[in-house]
Amino acid sequence: MTTVVSRPIRTTRPRRVAAGGAVAGHASDYTELTRRVKAAGLLERRPGFYAIRVALLATAFAVATVLLVTLGHTWWQLLVAGLFGLLFTQVGFLAHDGAHRQMFTSGKRNEWVSRVMANLVVGLSYGWWMHKHSRHHANPNTEGKDMDMDANALVFTPRDAAARTGLAAVLMRKQGWFFFPVLTLTGLDLHVKSVRMLTARGEVKHRVLELALIAVRLIGFAALVIWAAGPVVGIAFLAVQVMVFGFTMGAAFAPNHKGMPLIDESQRVDYLRRQVLTSRNITGGWPVTLGMGGLNYQIEHHLFPSMPSINLHRARPIVKGYCAELGVPYTEATLPGSWAIVVRYIHRVGLGAADPFDCPAAAALRTA
Structure with missing residues (x-):
């Protein structure tokens, strides 16, 4: 495992920088990286890849549906439930790619395909998620701006930890123990927040349409399951499906940023360093790439959100080599290693021992 920024250096608030000099240099760093990536053709759309991906998922859903309908009232249905949970996660990854305009050159086509997939297939509001995810990409790990850092069942910053009182504060001190169990509730949380x-x-834009689509998904799928498997097995089926979906979604997104340096909203860090220093890549080859929908190349994804996910692994050596030229830490970890980092981090936050403004970019790497 390689974790370059496992213990970030505490720094003071950055001083102001005069125009020119370092400011211009840092601004041009990303321009040069973009030039290299474009020269390699990595920002070109890959329609064939997405066509194959959609066809494979459609086939898998057809097989899963046939199993659901034909198995009847048997506890073997719980295996089918797990399969549906995995498939919903994969469609979520596909909708994510479309939301970042990776699938088509047309922004509208990306938007509407993603909206239908997210609401009608996954049961997740596209409009709500886009608002949340766009803020995350613009300000990753920035307290007060990145909605992924907002407190929920777990807290991720000492500021939020200090606000917990009573029983919530007691449980928070052990929150590292609850990380994996809480992941199983992620799917339910996404459904509830979407409906809310x-x-x-x-x-939310197109609120009525999204509400209609998500109602068909949540009510219609539940009705199909209970009709096919019976009320007892059906309810257990839905519980397993939601837990598998939530766990796989949460386990794919959490390792990418949690435990990386946090940036105070008043600190000014240039785009390249803001994205690289707050992101972590996950190693492990194609099985990890498949399980995480390509988001294991999180550094490259944050630097170039519209890059088709199939190209991210090809961008990695270019980005990693360029970061080495600039002296910018490039962090990678195995999947188990990243989970361990996340658990240690949130446990430390729960104990009140983490500084949210630890960021090696804050003092020396700044821009306008």
């Missing part, structure tokens, strides 16, 4: 935001008037 869609029923809040004016919060």
